[in-house]
Amino acid sequence: MKKGMTLRRRQALLGISFIFPWLCGFVLLFAVPLLQSIRYSFSKLNILPGGGYELESVGLSNFRYAILTDATYNRLLTEAVLDMVINVPLILFFSLFCATLLNQKFRGRSVARALFFLPVILASGAIAQAELAGLINMTGSAQAAEELAESSALFDTLPFTSLLLDLNVPMVVVDYLIGAVNRIYEIITSSGVQILIFLAALQSIPSSMYEVARLEGATSYEIFWKITFPMVSPLILTNVIYTIIDSFTNSPVTETIYNTAFQSLDFGLSASMAWIYTLTVGLLLIGIGYVVSRRVFYYH
Amino acid sequence: MQVGKLQRFRPDENLLYRWKTKSLGYLWSFGRFILIAGISFVIIQPIIMKISMAIKDKQDILNRMIFIIPENFTLDNIRHAMDILNYFPSLTNTVLYSAIIMFLQAASCALAGYGFARFDFKGKNVLFALVILTILVPPQTLMVPMYLYFRNFDLFGILKLLTGKESINLINTYWPSIVLSATANGLKSGLYIYIFRQFFRGTPKEIEEAALIDGAGGFQTFFRIMLPNAIPPLVTVMLFAFVWQYNDTYFASLFMSQTNLLSIQIASLPANANVYISLMYEQMPDAKADPNHVAMIVDTGILLAIIPLIIMYLFVQRYFVESIERTGVIG
Known part of the structure; x- marks a missing residue:
């Protein structure tokens, strides 16, 4: 650092030198590949025998193929989006519920906390893959394995369903509830980080607020909706985004993208599939972020 | 007894009210206990089932009377699974690799966050x-260019100048992940940068001003004063980085599909177990492996893979939960 620079300028240089490793990595390993991937998605990529490759421009045909011709891509993408639409509210509700539970004082709280965060440690794509493969092997068919995995909750929902239908609860709601019960394992295991974030938010609420509310004679129910909920609401947005990204990083769609590239060796098609996917996720994030952020209460 | 004592001092309606709130309180703690116990059970049930599978003997496979505790115990499953997974070499490899990535990521992300x-x-x-953008873009978008980049790795043509070779192939080495995490662009690095930034924004500025006046330079201040104070985010990030790298299949299958990493071994375990068990019936070359037996071996293998993580978690979970609360992920 030379003398004669103003403090401000020196600080700026220092700041840039702190983020320099990241900046290098970002340019070389994120921005450039990102642009290249756009280019690939519009071209056909031929690997040359020497190890290099050449591009052959094909216009929009990769995108057209992915959306219109490919047998499964379309269906997988819509399924992934629908799955997310069902799962995100459930995960949010469940994790906020768990966080409020774990924030209370009771005996064995530290054990309960340790257990609730165990899924964060154990969530692994490899294990899920191996388990599914094991089931396929056992039943002899992918379809049967999938059904078996779904029903492995071993909870008979049929009487429950007919009870609800007899009560004239609309079919859509019943479907949703039954789905939620059947997904309970999936939901519990994928809400670890969300519980952590909510728990941290709950603990940052000043206790004086609760004291005042108690003195004014508010009930616990009122306190939850008038203090706790607004105070954690900014974190709802964070959690929604985290959940969406998380649910999309390990989905059948990404598997298809991977297989298209490295098994059928169609790199261009894979890149265009990835871009369709990215755009879908991006649009969803923007839409949901916009809706949620308008309802969020910011304390500061 | 408690009630009798109260009766002497307080009017009747007050007593009734107290009694009501008290019993409601008990009811709630009971309900809460049931809820927490239920959820905890859902979480640990698969682990218990896997342990039970791992110590179960072959002849108990079709025994319907068994619930969790088998009739005939054996260590055969564990031995076979270790054999198929090539367990101890893979484990050492994976732990070393994850640890290196963990330190690199923690270091580079802490610098960037600060x-x-x-x-x-x-x-x-x-x-x-742009950091946020790296969190939001699914890594699959970058998969193909990244693969080609590391397959024909050549930094601005410098290597060509030095060695004369066209480029080097880094696929199936540990280098791609190391380069990525050293430049804070690895697995979920954006999230770690975010965590560090939130934490450092929350620390008082006066500390650094004091250091500056005492004559410390920028990097000295960071390494000697800020970093020792940043234990909570460091613990969080290091744990996440280690665990997620340990479990990761994306980078592993993209860059290192031929290496001896545990996550890759686990992903191909069912197929390998099938072959392994078929080979065990030497007398009958056409015999197919019993799927139930394969499932048993697969379960044992998965258990073997997660046990190191669980043991590690037992030691660090106390710090982990505490530090998440203090990290200020919430900003």
């Missing part, structure tokens, strides 16, 4: 928005 939190320079907000 830079974003404390210094003002032109375009800072734009750059930070």
Whole structure:
């Protein structure tokens, strides 16, 4: 650092030198590949025998193929989006519920906390893959394995369903509830980080607020909706985004993208599939972020 | 007894009210206990089932009377699974690899997070928005260019100048992940940068000003004063980085599909177990492996893979939960 620079300028240089490793990595390993991937998605990529490759421009045909011709891509993408639409509210509700539970004082709280965060440690794509493969092997068919995995909750929902239908609860709601019960394992295991974030938010609420509310004679129910909920609401947005990204990083769609590239060796098609996917996720994030952020209460 | 005592001092309606709140309180703690126990059970049930599978003998497979505790115990499953997974070499490899990645990521992300939190320079907000972008873009979008980049690795043609070779192939080495995490662009690095930035923004500025006046330079202040105070985010990030790298299949299958990493071994375990068990019936070359037996071996293998993580978690979970609360992920 030379003398004669103003403090401000020196600080700026220092700041840039702190983020320099990241900046290098970002340019070389994120921005450039990102642009290249756009280019690939519009071209056909031929690997040359020497190890290099050449591009052959094909216009929009990769995108057209992915959306219109490919047998499964379309269906997988819509399924992934629908799955997310069902799962995100459930995960949010469940994790906020768990966080409020774990924030209370009771005996064995530290054990309960340790257990609730165990899924964060154990969530692994490899294990899920191996388990599914094991089931396929056992039943002899992918379809049967999938059904078996779904029903492995071993909870008979049929009487429950007919009870609800007899009560004239609309079919859509019943479907949703039954789905939620059947997904309970999936939901519990994928809400670890969300519980952590909510728990941290709950603990940052000043206790004086609760004291005042108690003195004014508010009930616990009122306190939850008038203090706790607004105070954690900014974190709802964070959690929604985290959940969406998380649910999309390990989905059948990404598997298809991977297989298209490295098994059928169609790199261009894979890149265009990835871009369709990215755009879908991006649009969803923007839409949901916009809706949620308008309802969020910011304390500061 | 308690009630009798109260009766002497308080009017009747007050007593009734107290009694009501008290019993409601008990009811709630009972309900809460049931809820927490239920959820905990859902979480640990698969682990218990896997342990039970691992110590179960072959002849108990079809025994319907068994619930969790088998009739005939054996260590055969564990032995076979270790054999198929090539367990101890893979485990050492994976732990070493994850540890290296963990330190690199923690270091590079802490630097970046501090830079974003404390210094003002032109375009800072734009750059930070780009960090958020790296969180949001699914890594699959970059998969193909990244693969080709590391397959024909050549930094600005420098290597060509030095060695004369066209380029080097880094696929199936540990280098791609190391390069990525050293430059804070690895698995979920954006999230770690975010965590560090939030934490450093929350620390008081006076500490650094004091250090500056005492004559410490920027990097000295960071390494000797800020970093020792940043234990909570360090613990969080290091644990996440280690665990997620340990479990990761994306980078592993993209860059290192031929290496001896545990996650790759686990992903191909069912197929390998099938072959292994078929080979065990030497007398009958056409015999197919019993799927139930394969499932048993697969379960045992999965258990073997997660046990190191669980043991590690037992030791660090106390710090982990505490530090998440203090990290200020919430900003």
